Amino acid sequence: MxxxxxxxxxxxxxxxxxxxxxxxxxxxxxxxxxxxxxxxxxxxxxxxxxxxxxxxxxxxxxxxxxxxxxxxxxVPTHAAPRQQFRFLRLVADDEAEGFTRELLGCRRLRASAEVARALGLRTSEPVIEVRRLLHRRGRPVVLDELWLAERHFEGLTAEVMARHPGTLYALFETRFGVHMVRAEEKLRAVAATPEAAQLLQVSPGEPLLSVERLAFTYGDRPVELRRGLYYTSSDHYRNELN
Incomplete structure (x- = not known):
């Protein structure tokens, strides 16, 4: 204790x-x-x-x-309705419904130098890579790629995610005991690559919003690196400055 x-x-x-x-x-x-x-x-x-x-x-x-x-x-929980999308700031310009999720892949691999540095890991330490699409209005609006240290999320698989009805952060809380308390983000405009364009159903070279997020648990320990490509034709990215 x-x-x-x-x-x-x-x-x-x-x-x-x-x-x-x-x-x-x-x-x-x-x-x-x-x-x-x-x-x-x-x-x-x-x-x-x-x-x-x-x-x-x-x-x-x-x-x-x-x-x-x-x-x-x-203690806040990402399972609560008001907290489910605490770190997802893509807001609809109309009264569109929330997001649905499509898992593209979940695999174990060795951390690249960049991922290891961000998460405070040894180079080549095992990580879990997750790729998915978020849909709204029947079309994809976010392409997400994220990396997690396997030592904190051992047993995370595509099947585990498919069985969980809530958000990933709620799953991380309930199954792995990892609670995300804050995040740092970097935003920039990018042109859609051919692969991203195909997945997001846009033209190659179309402008997208790139959001790189590093999420931390208690003790300011980084546990997730996430990169998202946002299609913002009918949405905007909201941030509140206090």
Whole structure:
């Protein structure tokens, strides 16, 4: 179990924030669970309720915990309807329905130098590569390629993904105990290659939005590298700046 008393020179609220993150990473509270009250946490860490509240404020601002009015504080889960597409920012210009998924492939291979560097792996360490299409309005709008360290997702197969009705991040939570808490993205415009054009049903050379995402779990540990090509003729990519 993670230590229950702060032991570093950092401000006390930051020490408590780190201890709560360590407890989450160790699985003491699972996605969807309610956290103890601030009074209970204050007793656990030997701190004032105000100090614990500040630590919880920091965690809520980072989306590591979720406050629900009148209910308490919870560990967010990608299985919840409001969280399912938290990291997918392609928004319909009309009232189109959500996405359907088409799996193109799932295979085990050795990490390239680029993938290994992004995920903090040894070069040639085993990774799982997933390719899929996301459809909306009966046509493909996103071509996704993603890489995951096999050591964290051992047993992930096309059959496992086909049987899971929800999002990949919800599957990662429930089956592999890996919860994505934040992501970094790089966006740029690219021209559709012949292969991408065929899969997305566009002309070769047509402009697409390229989104490269590195997703992190607790402790700022990178666990997924994803590259997506977005067809945005009837959609836009939304970002909120706070």
């Amino acid at each position: 993670p230590p229950s008393k702060p032991r570093s020179p950092a401000p006390l609220y930051e020490q408590i924030r780190q201890l709560i993150v360590a407890a989450l990473a160790a699985g003491e509270w699972r996605p969807g669970d309610a956290l103890p009250s601030e009074a209970a946490l204050a007793q656990r860490f030997g701190a004032s309720p105000g100090t614990v509240r500040r630590a919880m404020d920091e965690l809520a601002a980072e989306h590591i915990v979720e406050r629900r009015q009148g209910s308490g504080t919870f």
